[in-house]
Amino acid sequence: xxxxxxxxxxxxxxxxxxxxxxxxxxxxxxxxxxxxxxxxxxxxxxxxxxxxxxxxxxxxxxxxxxxxxxxxxxxxxxxxxxxxxxxxxxxxxxxxxxxxxxxxxxxxxxxxxxxxxxxxxxxxxxxxxxxxxxxxxxxxxxxxxxxxxxxxxxxxxxxxxxxxxxxxxxxxxxxxxxxxxxxxxxxxxxxxxxxxxxxxxxxxxxxxxxxxxxxxxxxxxxxxxxxxxxxxxxxxxxxxxxxxxxxxxxxxxxxxxxxxxxxxxxxxxxxxxxxxxxxxxxxxxxxxxxxxxxxxxxxxxxxxxxxxxxxxxxxxxxxxxxxxxxxxxxxxxxxxxxxxxxxxxxxxxxxxxxxxxxxxxx
Amino acid sequence: xxxxxxxxxxxxxxxxxxxxxxxxxxxxxxxxxxxxxxxxxxxxxxxxxxxxxxxxxxxxxxxxxxxxxxxxxxxxxxxxxxxxxxxxxxxxxxxxxxxxxxxxxxxxxxxxxxxxxxxxxxxxxxxxxxxxxxxxxxxxxxxxxxxxxxxxxxxxxxxxxxxxxxxxxxxxxxxxxxxxxxxxxxxxxxxxxxxxxxxxxxxxxxxxxxxxxxxxxxxxxxxxxxxxxxxxxxxxxxxxxxxxxxxxxxxxxxxxxxxxxxxxxxxxxxxxxxxxxxxxxxxxxxxxxxxxxxxxxxxxxxxxxxxxxxxxxxxxxxxxxxxxxxxxxxxxxxxxxxxxxxxx
Numbered sequence: 001x002x003x004x005x006x007x008x009x010x011x012x013x014x015x016x017x018x019x020x021x022x023x024x025x026x027x028x029x030x031x032x033x034x035x036x037x038x039x040x041x042x043x044x045x046x047x048x049x050x051x052x053x054x055x056x057x058x059x060x061x062x063x064x065x066x067x068x069x070x071x072x073x074x075x076x077x078x079x080x081x082x083x084x085x086x087x088x089x090x091x092x093x094x095x096x097x098x099x100x101x102x103x104x105x106x107x108x109x110x111x112x113x114x115x116x117x118x119x120x121x122x123x124x125x126x127x128x129x130x131x132x133x134x135x136x137x138x139x140x141x142x143x144x145x146x147x148x149x150x151x152x153x154x155x156x157x158x159x160x161x162x163x164x165x166x167x168x169x170x171x172x173x174x175x176x177x178x179x180x181x182x183x184x185x186x187x188x189x190x191x192x193x194x195x196x197x198x199x200x201x202x203x204x205x206x207x208x209x210x211x212x213x214x215x216x217x218x219x220x221x222x223x224x225x226x227x228x229x230x231x232x233x234x235x236x237x238x239x240x241x242x243x244x245x246x247x248x249x250x251x252x253x254x255x256x257x258x259x260x261x262x263x264x265x266x267x268x269x270x271x272x273x274x275x276x277x278x279x280x281x282x283x284x285x286x287x288x289x290x291x292x293x294x295x296x297x298x299x300x301x302x303x304x305x306x307x308x309x310x311x312x313x314x315x316x317x318x319x320x321x322x323x324x325x326x327x328x329x330x331x332x333x334x335x336x337x338x339x340x341x342x343x344x345x346x347x348x349x350x351x352x353x354x355x356x357x358x359x360x361x362x
Numbered sequence: 363x364x365x366x367x368x369x370x371x372x373x374x375x376x377x378x379x380x381x382x383x384x385x386x387x388x389x390x391x392x393x394x395x396x397x398x399x400x401x402x403x404x405x406x407x408x409x410x411x412x413x414x415x416x417x418x419x420x421x422x423x424x425x426x427x428x429x430x431x432x433x434x435x436x437x438x439x440x441x442x443x444x445x446x447x448x449x450x451x452x453x454x455x456x457x458x459x460x461x462x463x464x465x466x467x468x469x470x471x472x473x474x475x476x477x478x479x480x481x482x483x484x485x486x487x488x489x490x491x492x493x494x495x496x497x498x499x500x501x502x503x504x505x506x507x508x509x510x511x512x513x514x515x516x517x518x519x520x521x522x523x524x525x526x527x528x529x530x531x532x533x534x535x536x537x538x539x540x541x542x543x544x545x546x547x548x549x550x551x552x553x554x555x556x557x558x559x560x561x562x563x564x565x566x567x568x569x570x571x572x573x574x575x576x577x578x579x580x581x582x583x584x585x586x587x588x589x590x591x592x593x594x595x596x597x598x599x600x601x602x603x604x605x606x607x608x609x610x611x612x613x614x615x616x617x618x619x620x621x622x623x624x625x626x627x628x629x630x631x632x633x634x635x636x637x638x639x640x641x642x643x644x645x646x647x648x649x650x651x652x653x654x655x656x657x658x659x660x661x662x663x664x665x666x667x668x669x670x671x672x673x674x675x676x677x678x679x680x681x682x683x684x685x686x687x688x689x690x691x692x693x694x695x696x697x698x699x700x701x702x703x704x705x706x
Contacts, residue, residue, distance in 0.1 A: 010615075013688040043633075045690020116555060116630075222688040358692040 007221030008044075016226035017049040024233050027053040029185045031178070031321050032228075033171060034140075034192035035062030036220050038351050042358035044222040054233070057185065057321035058354075060174050061192055063139040064091050064347035065319065066274040067167045069307040072097035075165055078134055078300045079105045079112050085128060087121040088136035090114045095346045098307045118150035118164075125154065125162035134296045137164040141195045144168050144285060145259040148266035151287065151294050163296035166286055169272055171195050172203040173283035178320050179211040186321050188232040190218040190225065193247035198263075200255025204243045212241040219247040266291050275343050276315030313342030318351055325352040332356060366477035367393045376471040381501025394477055395463070395497060398484040403460070403495040411495035413460065418522065421456035423447060424515035432479070432510060435549045436564030437640070439512055440479035444486035444494075445569050445640060446591070447516040452571040453587045453643065455526040455578060456518030458490060463497040463514050468507035479510065490569035492516070518571075523582045528605035530585040535674040536652040537610065538645040540573070540665040541566070542618040543595055547637035548626045557630075561622045568641030573662045577645060580658035586646035589639070593697060596635040598644055599682045600696045610682045612672030612694070636697050646674065 006012075032038060038058040041047060047056060060066055076097045079086035086102065093102045093114060106112040111131075115121050118135050125133035137147040147164060154162040171192060178186055191204060196217045204215045214235035218228030228246040235242060245251055265288070272284025287295045297303060309315075312330045317323040325331050325344065335341040337353055344350035368389065373380075380390045396404065403411040427443040444461065451458040463483065467476065487494055494514075549565040551557065570589060577584060586606075590598035595617070603610045619627075619634045627634045641664055647655050652670060659668040682694040 008687060010687060010689050017689070042692060043686070044688045045684075045686045045692040046688070048690040049688075116557070357695045 007219070007223040009223060012223045013049070013226055016223065016230055020054070020226065020230050020233055021051050023230065023237055024051050024054055025237060027055065028187050028233060028236050029055040029057060029321070030188045030190065030229060030232050031057045031059045031186045032190040032218070032225070033059040033061040033175065034195070034220075035065065035347065035350065036194070037190060037192065037218065037225055038062070038354050040220050040222060040225055042354040045358070046222055046225060049226070050229070054229070055185075056229075057324070058318070058351035059178070059189075059321065060274065060277065060319040061140065061171065062344065062347050062350050063143065063167075063169065064095055065315070065343040065350045066169055066276065067092070067095065067138050067343070068273045068275045069097060069309055070305055071165070071167045072101070073305045073307045074297060074302040075102060075136055076100050076105055077302050077305055078165065078296060079110050080108070081132075081300070083132050085111045085113060085124055085131050085133045086136070087113050087115045087124060087133060089116075089138070091347050092136050092138055095343065096340060118147050119153065122150050122153050122157070122159070122162060125159050126157065129161060131161060132299070133162050134300075135162075135164050137166045137168060140169055140171055140192070141198045142192075144263055144267065145198060145256075148262045151266050151291050152262065154294060155291065163294045163299045164287065165296040168267065168285035169274060170269070170283050170285070172207060173280050174274065174277070175207055177277065177280050179207065179213060181320065184321070186213070188214040188236055189216070190228045190232065191215050193217055193219045193224070193251055196245075196247065196251040196255065198256050198259050201243055201245060201251065201253050208241050208243050214241050215243045217243070217245045217247050217251055219250065274319075275309075276313075276319045278316075310341040315342035315344050315352075318344055325355040328352070366474045367397060368473050368477075373473055376467050376469060376473060376476060376501055378469050378501050378503065381467070381499060387499065391499060394473075394480050395499070398480040399463070399487070399494040399497070401493045401495065403493060404497075411460065413495070416519070419520040421451050421454035421518045421520055422515070423450040423454070424513065425450060426511060426513040428508065428511050429550065430508060431553055432475070434553050434565055435562050436545075437567035438479060438482050439510060440482035441486040441567055442640060443512040443514045444483050444490060444492070445567050447514040448490040448492055449570045449589045449640075449643075451516050451518035452569075452574040453526070453589055454518070454520065455524040455574065455584070455587065456520045457575065458492045458516055458518040458571050460495045461487065461492050461514050461516045463494050463512060465497070465499045466507055466511040466513075467499065467501050468509050469501055469504040471509050476510070479512075486569070490571055521578070524578060524584075526584060526587050528586055528588070528602045531602055531606035531608055531646045531674050532585060532648070533608060533674050533676045534649055535585055535646040536649050536670045537599075537612065537672045537674065538647060538652065538656060538659070538668055539595065539617065539671045540570075540643045540645075540659060541667040542620050542623070543590070543639055543642060544619060544623050544627065544634035544637035546640040547594070548623050550638075551630070552626065557626070559622060559626050563620075563622055563626065566639055566641035568664050570641065570643050570664060573643070573659060573664050576658045576662060577655050580654040581647060581651035583651060584645055584647050584655065586644075588644045590642060590644055591640060592638050594634070594636040594638060595644065596633070596682065596694045597696055599694065602644075602646070603682050604680045606674070607679045609675040609678040609680070610672060611675050611685070612682065613685045614687045616669055616671045618667055618669070635694060
């Protein structure tokens, strides 16, 4: 823990907050991309420490939140088949589909198991040769390499009973959708540090240039986030629009070459639907031709499952920074963590859930 | 440990017949449970235990234990079944006296394991100073249970003048936490999920009744006691805030969490405030009583690290607000459902 303590120091945080107060002379709106950053901002109460003229809006970087409703419904359809062992990270289990979540499938006798790594799912497949084992491969560039590793390992072992239900999304295309909207409020970005440890920073230079927007690659501890905000505010005040790296202790400009090679082998870029936003071109991964046999949607023939969102939910506007969770008429009334209408209320990283849990509701 | 008295060669596993009420049932009860728990009240071997009561008030509680795995670092299902009920009585301000123990055993459970559980329960009862005076055994078909479930109920006596209830919290009360949190939940998780950490994290399972008696000797007027088991400190404080219709304010920096526990929580994306404890308590006491209660607590092994973590306030009734270590403020809400490890 020692390695994070220095990024949680109250003295350093206060000094940075003071510096932000001194630097910000005008109102600015900054979006943090990643759900992990949103979680840290609310968990540590960082907004309290910032000038009231500085508006933080929470981006679409919660993998649980942006997984389309119909993908959840497909997961449920697969998980309730008696031959299937359905494996997933914990926080996907409670995400409501149109009628059910995966925990409900489990309560009815479905074999739904929480795992901590996709390789655990591969191990389950080896131990259960007479069962079909499916892993719910959800996430951003950060979780894509371990998911790719699972597919590669399954192929190496010649496992015919393992497949991935993929909902992999990519950050830069979503940032471009937000920036290219004519009425966008976002003036600066905290880019997701962990995504950049895999992919590097090169994808952000064209965005910063084309849309004249500062992008600061930022870590996840409170001191990281405050420093990322300060770097963004400095750029805005000075009229600069550059890519800067606050998280240099983890992010190299070129990213992780080994992980990128693995991604290129197992996945190919595709158009992808985001819950609350819609289809974004070139914003996701699907399994490449060489790994198509491991695609659970094909193996279980669930393409036909479709779904409609609640009309009350403003998740799209929240995920793109136009609205804050509390602006929603359903927030905290019809929509709560016990009865979520939309995905950002489901995951602990979802901005609505984070607000519900940590912010004053009075 | 004394070895299991039922020869493994005869019955290495519990059979359905051990629950059938016949000779095998008798043997199981006599050789395993009575052998360990024996005391004057139990040895009568009647349908129930008969004991004398003086006038005054009693506390009565029950709890069932279904923990998996049954043996974990720092404890087992048997010790937990005794301490859990003892602690529930202690949180009423009672002196725990007598426990019942009901066993629901899945056919096939290794006899030696049942014996180890019985030994552990007897040791736990000795440590807490209670007797197990009545019990029940059922055996269910293989596949109809998860090895072993235990229910314990307990009665205890409450001294005159002691009045402890969640609604008794008052503005200005100091909130004392008896020690570092989240150890039980992380110990269970580490074995259940096969997670290996650098150091073995032990469950904090321990009886709290002696500690509570010392606290009451220091200040009879303790307002609220609560052991933050399932749902952790966050849920316990929320329940109290909502019963008392008052606000609670705590300081993150004052809540002790061991480094290895904090590291495990960080890796798994879990918040230690929501993780179970089995040997810790929260006490709400008047400000002027706090120093004496703290001093009494620190004399006990179970509470060497006791400290004030916050106070009751009239503002924001029903809400628990935390001053974060970094200098911000946030709500500490009830958890909906179980805490699930995050994706990233």
